[in-house]
Amino acid sequence: MKKNLIVLILLACSGMGYAQHLMVEGKSELKALPDEAVLVLTLTEVAMTTSEVTNALNRKSKTVSDALKKSGAKAYTFTADNYYVNVNRVYTKGTAKDSGYVASQQLRVVVSDTGTDLVKAIEAVQQAENLSFQLQFRVSEVKRKGYEEELLKLALEDAKRQARVIAETMGITEFRVHQVDYTTGTTFPPIMYRAEAMMMKAADDRVGPTLQVEEQTISDRVKVVFTFE
CATH class of the missing domain: 3.30.110.170 (Protein of unknown function (DUF541), domain 1)
Structure with missing residues (x-):
């Protein structure tokens, strides 16, 4: 069955x-x-007190901000972040010595016009401070x-x-x-315009940059x- x-x-x-x-x-x-460009600027300052390095960075940041406002560029945002202060420890012949403080901060300029406004922004930061920056293009x-x-x-x-x-x-x-x-x-x-940091040029050596955005x-x-x- x-x-x-x-x-x-x-x-x-x-x-x-x-x-x-x-x-x-x-x-x-x-x-x-890519339809946006990002300028990343690094500020560094050394002084004997934390208040001195902080004030020095604030002055540099304001100088860059003022230069951007005067440049005529409209389509951009300006932010400051990654601020930190460390003891400035100097090593000489195997001996460490504290000599004030070193402070660092990043400024970020996001430009939504990769043509005229970007050129104006680059020229503005070149005129503002002697510092380095990186240029990225992104979507x-x-x-x-x-x-x-x-x-x-x-x-x-x-x-x-x-x-x-x-x-x-x-x-x-x-x-x-x-x-x-x-x-x-x-x-x-993001697409790096140059792998290395781009150094600001001297006043008598400034030339408007020629930039070409590449597809990804x-x-x-x-x-x-x-x-x-």
């Missing part, structure tokens, strides 16, 4: 249709043109979201296209989405599981 029951069950199962799975990975790629937050959405759409369309090609080739008449596995892997690394390649991918019978 048990043997007959098992055979009936097996026969019943063999006549049933079971869903099968097809997993594809959709990919996308775009060229993104703004607003444009970044637009690029992310477009990349995801293109990746999903690519996954659907691949599934359709496989289905037509293998004689599968119908298929549908079963699962979407997605974690954005899109990154927008961004990509994304998504896994989609389809079912068919």
